[in-house]
Amino acid sequence: xxxxxxxxxxxxxxxxxxxxxxxxxxxxxxxxxxxxxxxxxxxxxxxxxxxxxxxxxxxxxxxxxxxxxxxxxxxxxxxxxxxxxxxxxxxxxxxxxxxxxxxxxxxxxxxxxxxxxxxxxxxxxxxxxxxxxxxxxxxxxxxxxxxxxxxxxxxxxxxxxxxxxxxxxxxxxx
Amino acid sequence: xxxxxxxxxxxxxxxxxxxxxxxxxxxxxxxxxxxxxxxxxxxxxxxxxxxxxxxxxxxxxxxxxxxxxxxxxxxxxxxxxxxxxxxxxxxxxxxxxxxxxxxxxxxxxxxxxxxxxxxxxxxxxxxxxxxxxxxxxxxxxxxxxxxxxxxxxxxxxxxxxxxxxxxxxxxxxxxxxxxxxxxxxxxxxxxxxxxxxxxxxxxxxxxxxxxxxxxxxxxxxxxxxxxxxxxxxxxxxxxxxxxxxxxxxxxxxxxxxxxxxxxxxxxxxxxxxxxxxxxxxxxxxxxxxxxxxxxxxxxxxxxxxxxxxxxxxxxxxxxxxxxxxxxxxxxxxxxxxxxxxxxxxxxxxxxxxxxxxxxxxxxxxxxxxxxxxxxxxxxxxxxxxxxxxxxxx
Numbered sequence: 001x002x003x004x005x006x007x008x009x010x011x012x013x014x015x016x017x018x019x020x021x022x023x024x025x026x027x028x029x030x031x032x033x034x035x036x037x038x039x040x041x042x043x044x045x046x047x048x049x050x051x052x053x054x055x056x057x058x059x060x061x062x063x064x065x066x067x068x069x070x071x072x073x074x075x076x077x078x079x080x081x082x083x084x085x086x087x088x089x090x091x092x093x094x095x096x097x098x099x100x101x102x103x104x105x106x107x108x109x110x111x112x113x114x115x116x117x118x119x120x121x122x123x124x125x126x127x128x129x130x131x132x133x134x135x136x137x138x139x140x141x142x143x144x145x146x147x148x149x150x151x152x153x154x155x156x157x158x159x160x161x162x163x164x165x166x167x168x169x170x171x172x173x174x
Numbered sequence: 175x176x177x178x179x180x181x182x183x184x185x186x187x188x189x190x191x192x193x194x195x196x197x198x199x200x201x202x203x204x205x206x207x208x209x210x211x212x213x214x215x216x217x218x219x220x221x222x223x224x225x226x227x228x229x230x231x232x233x234x235x236x237x238x239x240x241x242x243x244x245x246x247x248x249x250x251x252x253x254x255x256x257x258x259x260x261x262x263x264x265x266x267x268x269x270x271x272x273x274x275x276x277x278x279x280x281x282x283x284x285x286x287x288x289x290x291x292x293x294x295x296x297x298x299x300x301x302x303x304x305x306x307x308x309x310x311x312x313x314x315x316x317x318x319x320x321x322x323x324x325x326x327x328x329x330x331x332x333x334x335x336x337x338x339x340x341x342x343x344x345x346x347x348x349x350x351x352x353x354x355x356x357x358x359x360x361x362x363x364x365x366x367x368x369x370x371x372x373x374x375x376x377x378x379x380x381x382x383x384x385x386x387x388x389x390x391x392x393x394x395x396x397x398x399x400x401x402x403x404x405x406x407x408x409x410x411x412x413x414x415x416x417x418x419x420x421x422x423x424x425x426x427x428x429x430x431x432x433x434x435x436x437x438x439x440x441x442x443x444x445x446x447x448x449x450x451x452x453x454x455x456x457x458x459x460x461x462x463x464x465x466x467x468x469x470x471x472x473x474x475x476x477x478x479x480x481x482x483x484x485x486x487x488x489x490x491x492x493x494x495x496x497x498x499x500x501x502x503x504x505x506x507x508x509x510x511x512x513x514x515x516x517x518x519x520x521x522x523x524x525x526x527x528x529x530x531x532x533x534x535x536x537x538x539x540x541x542x543x544x545x546x547x548x549x550x551x552x553x554x555x556x557x558x559x560x561x562x563x564x565x566x567x
Binding site for chain 2: 089106107108110111112113114116117118119120121122123124125126128148149150
């Protein structure tokens with residue numbers, strides 16, 4: 001019997017890759033919209049320099065989501081940014097899937113080293129607060145309890161923002 | 175209980191004990207280097223420790239490429255640039271850091287510049303900005319607290335922006351840490367106490383962190399036990415080499431623990447207080463440690479209760495009912511702090527450490543952006559930070 005030793009090409013997890021990309025689009029648009037309306041997110045974005053860019057990406061060359069601060073707001077940059085001033089890097093597709101689906105919060109993902117940061121650590125804390133503020137609006141309380149260390153009480157404004165995001169905000173980015 | 179997932183990494187070779195220094199040249203030879211640049215400070219030089227290191231490499235064939243002994247208490251990128259220039263000019267091929275936290279962090283900064291062949295240190299600030307393996311760095315700590323000899327972190331100030339910049343990467347980890355009791359025999363009681371409380375804070379916070387794991391817990395508990403048995407003794411009788419060596423080991427173990435598990439709210443407040451009010455890090459740790467434990471109490475009473483065994487020893491642990499162990503841990507640490515205050519007047523409040531009330535909001539602003547907070551079990555917002563700082567005042 002002759003044995004052939006051939007290189008094994010990496011397989012692709014097409015469905016998970018598609019879902020991660022889709023959630024990145026939803027998250028990016030939600031960020032863009034929420035940065036116009038939510039005071040907590042605005043306060044964090046205000047502390048970053050104009051033109052500051054953030055990307056969330058899957059190592060080594062998986063899906064990515066880009067955000068740029070433009071005119072005091074966040075703008076979702078789809079397929080434009082490949083590098084950012086701050087990069088949140090998922091170690092692999094499974095880690096990204098776990099965090100984005102959302103089975104695991106950012107703090108736990110950092111603790112398990114499923115996510116890492118490249119860039120200024122102070123701004124990464126500010127971004128994490130903005131992300132937490134967005135997640136608290138996006139998801140119902142029973143999910144938020146699993147994602148955040150402290151579950152905020154949603155004001156009436158935040159409930160309106162949730163309705164806005166799910167009706168027009170995510171679709172239009174406004 | 176095991177965490178659902180964890181990682182532990184500590185590639186630093188530790189050489190601990192009598193005449194450990196004498197192994198420096200053979201250890202460096204293992205990495206194929208023989209012309210180190212020694213980075214140190216004036217205090218270490220005056221204490222005669224540079225002479226000891228020079229003597230330890232006698233007859234080894236190793237040439238010390240240069241000795242830079244002017245590292246200030248708060249190192250900056252300018253100093254790092256200056257030393258990198260000397261490294262290149264004298265054709266050195268590795269680094270020896272002889273000193274405390276500032277000296278070790280400076281040597282790590284120099285290593286970045288000479289490895290990356292750059293003169294802009296701040297371009298590498300932040301997390302995971304380094305991609306190239308560094309030159310061999312041997313660390314000889316002269317204090318027992320920072321743990322920087324086993325961490326991949328450096329804090330160096332940017333004098334142009336007047337901010338402290340954090341550099342983190344596994345590439346920054348030293349290759350060798352030499353713990354020789356002769357290196358800490360001359361450390362004054364107050365610094366011994368403050369650096370010892372720094373080591374204790376590393377170990378305690380590592381045991382409460384979201385990233386805690388069985389390996390970091392083992393290191394942290396061993397460190398706490400050594401600190402319980404030796405810190406007060408080292409402050410009382412600094413010339414005892416066994417006590418000094420035990421404290422040096424405690425600092426390394428605590429360092430290995432927190433570099434794999436992270437610290438939390440105590441360090442976030444301490445870093446910020448150090449940056450704004452320039453209080454020594456060890457003093458800040460002494461002030462914030464118990465407040466941090468109280469703050470995290472609702473989330474980690476069980477973990478604090480488990481700390482009673484290393485903090486107080488088996489007899490007190492066994493005598494204390496399970497429901498009272500967490501409170502007893504806090505009481506035991508308070509008792510240790512009071513002994514240190516009686517021995518060397520270690521400040522126990524921000525006011526006594528020279529912080530003004532007006533500085534508290536600025537400290538709070540900085541503390542909430544400290545990356546140590548991400549692994550703290552309980553969220554800390556600005557209002558929480560202000561409340562804690564007022565309690566510490």
